[in-house]
Amino acid sequence: MGLSPQWQLRERTSMARLPDRGAGDTEPPRVATTPVPMVAEAPSLATGTVREQAIARMDWAALQRDVAACRACGLCQQRRQAVLGVGDTGADWLFIGEGPGAEEDARGEPFVGPAGKLLDAMLAAIDLRRGDDVYIANAVKCRPPGNRTPESAEMVACAPYLKRQIALLQPRLIVLLGRAAAHALLGNQGSLASLRGQTFSYPEPAGESGGIPMLVTYHPAYLLRTLPDKAKAWEDLCRARALMRQAKSNARPSV
Ligand code: SF4
Numbered sequence: 001m002g003l004s005p006q007w008q009l010r011e012r013t014s015m016a017r018l019p020d021r022g023a024g025d026t027e028p029p030r031v032a033t034t035p036v037p038m039v040a041e042a043p044s045l046a047t048g049t050v051r052e053q054a055i056a057r058m059d060w061a062a063l064q065r066d067v068a069a070c071r072a073c074g075l076c077q078q079r080r081q082a083v084l085g086v087g088d089t090g091a092d093w094l095f096i097g098e099g100p101g102a103e104e105d106a107r108g109e110p111f112v113g114p115a116g117k118l119l120d121a122m123l124a125a126i127d128l129r130r131g132d133d134v135y136i137a138n139a140v141k142c143r144p145p146g147n148r149t150p151e152s153a154e155m156v157a158c159a160p161y162l163k164r165q166i167a168l169l170q171p172r173l174i175v176l177l178g179r180a181a182a183h184a185l186l187g188n189q190g191s192l193a194s195l196r197g198q199t200f201s202y203p204e205p206a207g208e209s210g211g212i213p214m215l216v217t218y219h220p221a222y223l224l225r226t227l228p229d230k231a232k233a234w235e236d237l238c239r240a241r242a243l244m245r246q247a248k249s250n251a252r253p254s255v
Contacts, residue, residue, distance in 0.1 A: 055160040056167070060089060063164055067141050073157035075099075075142035075150070081108045085137030085165060086130075092244065093134045094171035095119070096162070097219060098180040099150050105143035110136055115221035119177075122220065122233065126241045137165050139184035155184040166202065166212070172247040174202055174212055175240050178219030185214060192216060196236060199243065213243050 051072065058066060067082045076082075083100040086109060103113040111119050111130075120130060128134050140150045140158040150158075162184065166174070176182045179192045186200055201211030217236035218229055 052160045052163075055164050058164055060168060063161065063168075067161055070141070070161075073140075073142075073154045075140060075144055075154055075158075078145045079142040080105045082141040083108055083110050083138065083143075084141055084161070085110055085135065087135030088131055088133055089135065089169060091133050091135040091169060092172040092248075093128060094166065094169055094174045095134065095136045095177055096174060096181045096185065097136065097138045097177045099138045099140040100143040101147055101221075102143065110138060111220075114224055115219070118220040118224055122237060125234070126237050135165075135169055135171070137162060139181050149180050150184075152183075155180070159184065171212060172251070173240060173244050174214040175236075176214060176216045178222060181219070182216045186216075192218065196232065197239075213247060215240055215243065 055063070055066065064084055067084045070076060070082060079100075083104050097111065100110060101113055101115070104110050104116075110116070119136075123129055123134060130136060139155050139162060141161060142158075144150050144154070174185070176185055176195075179195075182192065182195050183189060185202060186195070186204070188195065195216040198215070200214040200216075202214050203211055215236060217240075218226075218233045223230050223233055
């Protein structure tokens with residue numbers, strides 16, 4: 001455990017189609033998922049409120065249909081298809097990335113490219129696998145052109161879907177993969193380095209019953225380019241595993 005994990009790209013397992021942004025994921029000068037154009041305008045408050053209320057009542061099937069037809073931001077213009085996310089809808093673990101990459105956009109599945117394979121390896125390192133107690137979603141459901149990072153307005157427009165996914169899942173732990181995902185959930189523009197090592201709560205502030213713990217780590221696409229940081233990601237995964245154990249322990253009814 002003191003050693004860097006031997007994460008290797010693996011052949012895709014049968015399970016899951018998880019979300020991911022393709023090879024465009026990057027961290028620092030992060031050029032997250034896809035390309036660029038995009039002029040997404042934030043939805044008006046009135047429209048947003050009505051839309052958000054409607055989305056907040058959707059079940060998984062309705063969410064899938066609505067996302068597929070969504071045109072709430074400019075990312076709809078160049079997508080092949082929207083990618084809601086995939087995995088176990090009863091999962092304790094929720095991993096959130098940035099947005100679909102080219103391969104995800106083509107296949108309609110998240111995290112299916114090299115970054116997705118690395119994510120598989122990361123999950124395996126903590127005895128998880130996609131589709132089995134794990135759900136993966138993205139901050140935006142449509143591929144940003146050029147694998148660029150989603151803009152704030154795009155993440156705001158797509159936020160009701162992610163919010164509904166979290167409400168339906170009720171995960172015990174949320175792992176934010178990369179800066180864009182962190183910013184989408186935390187509204188925090190801090191660097192990834194400043195966000196790592198902290199435990200956040202969803203929602204923030206937590207309600208009376210407490211919130212869902214969240215932590216931030218590197219996006220697999222970034223790790224593909226920055227191998228030395230794999231050791232830090234391993235630290236984050238170990239902390240995530242400890243937080244999950246704690247969450248499950250806290251949930252045990254006292255006897
Ligand atoms: S990214 Fe989200 S808000 Fe924008 S068009 Fe796609 S589904 Fe709609």
